[in-house]
Amino acid sequence: xxxxxxxxxxxxxxxxxxxxxxxxxxxxxxxxxxxxxxxxxxxxxxxxxxxxxxxxxxxxxxxxxxxxxxxxxxxxxxxxxxxxxxxxxxxxxxxxxxxxxxxxxxxxxxxxxxxxxxxxxxxxxxxxxxxxxxxxxxxxxxxxxxxxxxxxxxxxxxxxxxxxxxxxxxxxxxxxxxxxxxxxxxxxxxxxxxxxxxxxxxxxxxxxxxxxxxxxxxxxxxxxxxxxxxxxxxxxxxxxxxxxxxxxxxxxxxxxxxxxxxxxxxxxxxxxxxxxxxxxxxxxxxxxxxxxxxxxxxxxxxxxxxxxxxxxxxxxxxxxxxxxxxxxxxxxxxxxxxxxxxxx
Amino acid sequence: xxxxxxxxxxxxxxxxxxxxxxxxxxxxxxxxxxxxxxxxxxxxxxxxxxxxxxxxxxxxxxxxxxxxxxxxxxxxxxxxxxxxxxxxxxxxxxxxxxxxxxxxxxxxxxxxxxxxxxxxxxxxxxxxxxxxxxxxxxxxxxxxxxxxxxxxxxxxxxxxxxxxxxxxxxxxxxxxxxxxxxxxxxxxxxxxxxxxxxxxxxxxxxxxxxxxxxxxxxxxxxxxxxxxxxxxxxxxxxxxxxxxxxxxxxxxxxxxxxxxxxxxxxxxxxxxxxxxxxxxxxxxxxxxxxxxxxxxxxxxxxxxxxxxxxxxxxxxxxxxxxxxxxxxxxxxxxxxxxxxxxxx
DNA sequence: TTGTATGCGTTATCAT
DNA sequence: ATGATAACGCATACAA
Numbered sequence: 203x204x205x206x207x208x209x210x211x212x213x214x215x216x217x218x219x220x221x222x223x224x225x226x227x228x229x230x231x232x233x234x235x236x237x238x239x240x241x242x243x244x245x246x247x248x249x250x251x252x253x254x255x256x257x258x259x260x261x262x263x264x265x266x267x268x269x270x271x272x273x274x275x276x277x278x279x280x281x282x283x284x285x286x287x288x289x290x291x292x293x294x295x296x297x298x299x300x301x302x303x304x305x306x307x308x309x310x311x312x313x314x315x316x317x318x319x320x321x322x323x324x325x326x327x328x329x330x331x332x333x334x335x336x337x338x339x340x341x342x343x344x345x346x347x348x349x350x351x352x353x354x355x356x357x358x359x360x361x362x363x364x365x366x367x368x369x370x371x372x373x374x375x376x377x378x379x380x381x382x383x384x385x386x387x388x389x390x391x392x393x394x395x396x397x398x399x400x401x402x403x404x405x406x407x408x409x410x411x412x413x414x415x416x417x418x419x420x421x422x423x424x425x426x427x428x429x430x431x432x433x434x435x436x437x438x439x440x441x442x443x444x445x446x447x448x449x450x451x452x453x454x455x456x457x458x459x460x461x462x463x464x465x466x467x468x469x470x471x472x473x474x475x476x477x478x479x480x481x482x483x484x485x486x487x488x489x490x491x492x493x494x495x496x497x498x499x500x501x502x503x504x505x506x507x508x509x510x511x512x513x514x515x516x517x518x519x520x521x522x523x524x525x526x527x528x529x530x531x532x533x534x535x536x537x538x539x540x541x542x543x544x545x546x
Numbered sequence: 547x548x549x550x551x552x553x554x555x556x557x558x559x560x561x562x563x564x565x566x567x568x569x570x571x572x573x574x575x576x577x578x579x580x581x582x583x584x585x586x587x588x589x590x591x592x593x594x595x596x597x598x599x600x601x602x603x604x605x606x607x608x609x610x611x612x613x614x615x616x617x618x619x620x621x622x623x624x625x626x627x628x629x630x631x632x633x634x635x636x637x638x639x640x641x642x643x644x645x646x647x648x649x650x651x652x653x654x655x656x657x658x659x660x661x662x663x664x665x666x667x668x669x670x671x672x673x674x675x676x677x678x679x680x681x682x683x684x685x686x687x688x689x690x691x692x693x694x695x696x697x698x699x700x701x702x703x704x705x706x707x708x709x710x711x712x713x714x715x716x717x718x719x720x721x722x723x724x725x726x727x728x729x730x731x732x733x734x735x736x737x738x739x740x741x742x743x744x745x746x747x748x749x750x751x752x753x754x755x756x757x758x759x760x761x762x763x764x765x766x767x768x769x770x771x772x773x774x775x776x777x778x779x780x781x782x783x784x785x786x787x788x789x790x791x792x793x794x795x796x797x798x799x800x801x802x803x804x805x806x807x808x809x810x811x812x813x814x815x816x817x818x819x820x821x822x823x824x825x826x827x828x829x830x831x832x833x834x835x836x837x838x839x840x841x842x843x844x845x846x847x848x849x850x851x852x853x854x855x856x857x858x859x860x861x862x863x864x865x866x867x868x869x870x871x872x873x874x875x876x877x878x879x880x881x882x883x884x885x886x887x888x889x890x
Numbered sequence: 891t892t893g894t895a896t897g898c899g900t901t902a903t904c905a906t
Numbered sequence: 907a908t909g910a911t912a913a914c915g916c917a918t919a920c921a922a
Contacts, residue, residue, distance in 0.1 A: 207668060209915060220893045225917060235891065254668035258605035259915035262898045267602065269650070282636040282849060283832035285629065292626040295653055304671070306613070307651045309639055324551055324598035327648070433833050459833075466836035488627035489777050489803075492810035494838065505626060553899060564909045569901060579907065603899035606914045 208253045217247045224248065228255070261326070270298065270515060271328035273319050274309045275335040275400070280431040281309060285459060285487045286504055290334055290356065293508025301516050303329075310340075312399070317342045323351045330515045332356060336364075337399045354515040356507055358401050365518065367511040367529045371402050374500045374533040375409025376416075378482045379454050381498070383417045385541055387452035387480060390414070391425045393439045393464060395457035395484065398428070406456040406484065424448050429460045436460025440467035452480035452541070458487040458499055465493070476542035486536055496538035503531050552597045561591045568592065572599070605670070614642065614859060615672035617663050618653045619679040619744070624775040625653060629803055629831045630848055634678055634700065637852025645860050647673075654684075656743070661686045667695045674859045676700060680708075681743045698859040700851055702745050709862065711855040711873045715746050718844045718877040719753025720760075722826045723798050725842070727761045729885055731796035731824060734758070735769045737783045737808060739801035739828065742772070750800040750828065768792050773804045780807030788815055796824035796885070802831040802843055809837070820886035830880055840882035847875050 210228075214221045219240060226234055227244040261267045272294060274287060281287060291307075298305050306328055308318060320342045322328050330352035336343065336359040346353055347362055355366035382390050392410045396403040407426070414421055425448060427439035436455060443450070444467060455461045461483040468479055475481050475495060483490060483499035490497040510529055517525035554572075558565045563584060570578055571588040605611045616638060618631060625631060635651075642649050650672055652662060664686045666672050674696035680687065680703040690697055691706055699710035726734050736754045740747040751770070758765055769792060771783035780799060787794070788811060799805045805827040812823055819825050819839060827834060827843035834841040854873055861869035 207670060210917095211915080221916080222893060222918080223891090226892090229917080231918095237891065240891085252668060254665050255917095256606070256915050257666075257669040257671035258602045258611065259898090260917080261602035262600070262606055262900090262915080263917050265898080278636050278640055281639075282633045283629070284632055285627070287632050287635070288628055289626045291631070291651070292622050295625075295651075296622055304666075305651055307635070307639075307649055321598050322601075322648075324596060325601040326551060327601035433836055437836060462833045462836050466838065466840075469838045489806045492777055492781060492806050494810065494813045496810075555899080565900080566902090566909060566911095567907090570908090573901080575901095581907065584907080599901095600899050603914090604901075606899080606916090607901045609914080 207256070208251045210253070210255065213244065213248045213251055213253045216251065217244045219244060265326070266329050266519075267327060268302070269304045269306050269328045270330045270332060270512070270519075271306045271308065271319060271322055272332045272334065274307070275312070275333070275337050275340070276309055276431060277311050277313075278309055283432050283434075283459060285489075286485065286502075287334075289487075289504035290508040293505040294332070294512050297509050297512035297516070303516070312337065312339075320345055323349070330354070330519050332511055332515055335396075335400055335402065338401060339399050352515060352518045354511045354518070356511045358405075360401065365514055365525075365527050367507055367514060367531065369502060369507070369531050369533045371405035372409040372412065374502075374535075375406040375454065375456065375484065376413045377409075377533075377535050378484065378500050379410050379413035380416070381535055381537070382452045382454065382480060382482055382541065383413060383419070385452075385480065388417075388419050389422075389425070389450040389452070390419075391427070391440075391443055391448070391450040391453040393427045393429050393436060393443075393453065393455045393460055395429055395460060396431055403428075403456065410454055425450055429455075429457065431457070431459065433459055433463040436463030437467050438463070440464035441470070444468075444471055444473075450479070452482070454482050454484075456484045458483040458485040458490050458497065461490075461493075461497060461499075475540050480541040482541060490536075491538065493540070495540050498538045498540045499536055501534050501536045503533070507531055551600070552595045554597070554599065557588065557592045557595055557597045560595065561588045563588060609670070610673050610863075611671060612646070613648045613650050613672045614674045614676060614856070614863075615650045615652065615663060615666055616676045616678065618651070619656070619677070619681050619684070620653055620775060621655050621657075622653055627776050627778075627803060629833075630829065631678075633831075633848035634852040637849040638676070638856050641853050641856035641860065647860070656681065656683075664689055667693070674698070674863050676855055676859055679740075679744055679746065682745060683743050696859060696862045698855045698862070700855045702749075704745065709858055709869075709871050711851055711858060711875065713846060713851070713875050713877045715749035716753040716756065718846075718879075719750040719798065719800065719828065720757045721753075721877075721879050722828065722844050723754050723757035724760070725879055725881070726796045726798065726824060726826055726885065727757060727763065729796075729824065732761075732763050733766075733769070733794040733796070734763075735771070735784075735787055735792070735794040735797040737771045737773050737780060737787075737797065737799045737804055739773055739804060740775055747772075747800065754798055754800075769794055773799075773801065775801070775803065777803055777807040780804030781811050782807070784808035784811035785814070788812075788817075794823070796826070798826050798828075800828045802827040802829040802834050802841065805834075805837075805841060805843075819884050824885040826885060834880075835882065837884070839884050842882045842884045843880055845878050845880045847877070851875055
């Protein structure tokens with residue numbers, strides 16, 4: 203029973219017609235008049251035999267796999283605590299379903315196997331690529347661009363012509379830090395969400411710097427730490443900041459995931475939020491509003507980001523020219539209670 | 547440049563050999579002696595032309611897509627806050643890479659589109675199925691079983707012969723609740739992780755009941771609420787429990803994700819953990835140890851669960867008979883500080 | 891309105 | 907040691 207599936211040939215034989223007719227009926231080809239009774243019979247027999255056209259054969263002849271590939275530029279070790287991924291999946295699957303396509307998912311380890319998606323593209327295993335979190339040091343990306351393979355970035359890659367959907371990470375971070383400054387803070391620590399190979403990480407850091415500069419607060423590199431997507435890194439970096447005795451009254455942590463860890467490090471030292479240290483996050487993950495105190499954070503429209511990226515890619519796949527090339531979605535600062543009241 | 551890829555024909559022509567030779571060289575077919583210089587040249591030219599065999603053509607002839615399908619039985623609305631998914635992905639991708647296969651992912655909405663994976667199976671779009679969180683009311687599963695399509699469940703489906711990898715949800719929950727009872731609690735609330743269509747949810751609830759029964763504590767249905775995977779549901783159900791004035795000194799929340807929400811509801815009422823309400827979770831998600839107080843919870847080896855399930859499936863795919871059919875992985879209660887000290 | 895023939899790009903079975 | 911040829915299952919231009 204395993205392996206030998208029913209083919210269009212079987213259906214044709216059972217229905218007493220040719221394979222062509224079967225194909226015509228099942229694909230509902232327009233401009234072809236078939237006798238209703240024939241159509242009816244074929245349809246019914248196909249149904250009852252459980253016939254489903256072979257995907258490989260169909261892909262081979264149609265030159266489209268009907269699959270889009272999602273690639274995550276995280277090392278496998280980091281993916282398990284990344285809430286952004288599930289939000290991306292939600293948006294993607296929604297759109298993918300609408301277009302009767304499928305989603306293939308993979309991660310690109312920074313070290314090796316960088317060319318996985320190049321291979322998948324060349325093998326036509328996927329029709330298009332969605333790349334979440336492009337890295338500046340990703341060489342395969344430039345090849346991809348040169349070959350003109352349909353791709354959309356969730357995030358940005360300065361200097362490339364890729365279509366992308368993103369938020370303004372820099373301005374958003376600036377907004378968050380400005381909020382802290384407005385509350386009277388001048389010693390503000392910063393823990394980035396990832397290492398500087400990720401464009402989003404450098405942009406958020408730049409936003410932090412801009413806010414400082416605008417307020418005339420000198421930049422102090424001893425207040426800055428680099429995270430790596432995980433809760434644990436948030437804890438470690440905040441602990442390190444504390445261990446070194448660096449003085450600060452507020453912290454901008456560039457990802458809510460890391461905030462969880464950072465807050466734990468604070469609590470461990472009996473430091474209260476927001477009385478001793480005000481906290482601003484980034485992403486507005488589902489749990490942010492349920493933290494104690496509820497977290498003030500930059501709302502990132504993650505699901506929508508994924509939806510738009512997927513729509514854009516599918517638009518390109520359908521050969522449309524008028525699909526807008528690059529989109530920046532709005533963020534907003536969601537003020538809750540982790541920064542306390544305004545001290546004007 | 548888009549679409550017209552280089553084929554084995556192109557490579558053969560450029561190398562001055564036949565397509566057969568190209569295939570032989572690139573697939574490193576054993577038992578065939580090719581002149582080293584020919585092999586060398588073919589290899590080099592294929593490399594420099596960026597030739598990658600067409601996946602569809604290869605799948606068509608080899609009858610294997612080299613893809614395994616992961617199906618999540620969550621509605622799309624629930625997936626975005628589900629940390630279990632990312633852990634599953636981590637384990638899966640690791641194994642899938644080892645075997646040079648790919649991963650396709652999809653969700654099965656409870657309402658409709660139940661037969662998605664049946665179609666993917668019949669279309670041979672995937673070689674095997676990994677189903678995370680089987681539901682009792684999933685009819686397509688029985689068809690799948692009847693057709694003998696390779697599948698492994700992450701979770702269990704009583705009454706079916708599917709291979710599966712799971713933990714003993716009942717015993718684990720019982721262990722967690724027993725811990726609470728041992729600490730002197732008798733009024734213990736319970737918020738399940740999902741609705742009763744999910745086998746894991748009913749098993750965990752049963753464990754709760756067993757612990758009560760063993761301790762001679764009467765079951766009180768007013769202490770039980772049903773969650774739906776989300777942080778929000780944890781909040782709502784705990785709030786509801788509180789609103790109704792139900793008395794309890796401890797709560798077993800069958801998923802750490804929901805604990806986040808449940809704890810927020812407690813805090814909102816100025817109830818302290820563990821002094822006023824002791825809390826035990828389930829899953830031991832990455833953030834659990836960083837909660838305040840650090841969460842006592844049942845450690846679920848989620849990544850390992852996925853790894854084993856994937857190994858099992860690939861084992862079946864390779865036609866091996868000796869792959870163990872069903873596995874139960876160990877859990878353990880990680881005692882942290884959300885239950886306070888023993889009040890003996 | 892329906893059937894025949896061809897090609898999609900590969901692998902596998904033969905010959906040479 | 908290498909090349910021609912036949913599937914794999916489908917879609918489709920073309921013939922009937």
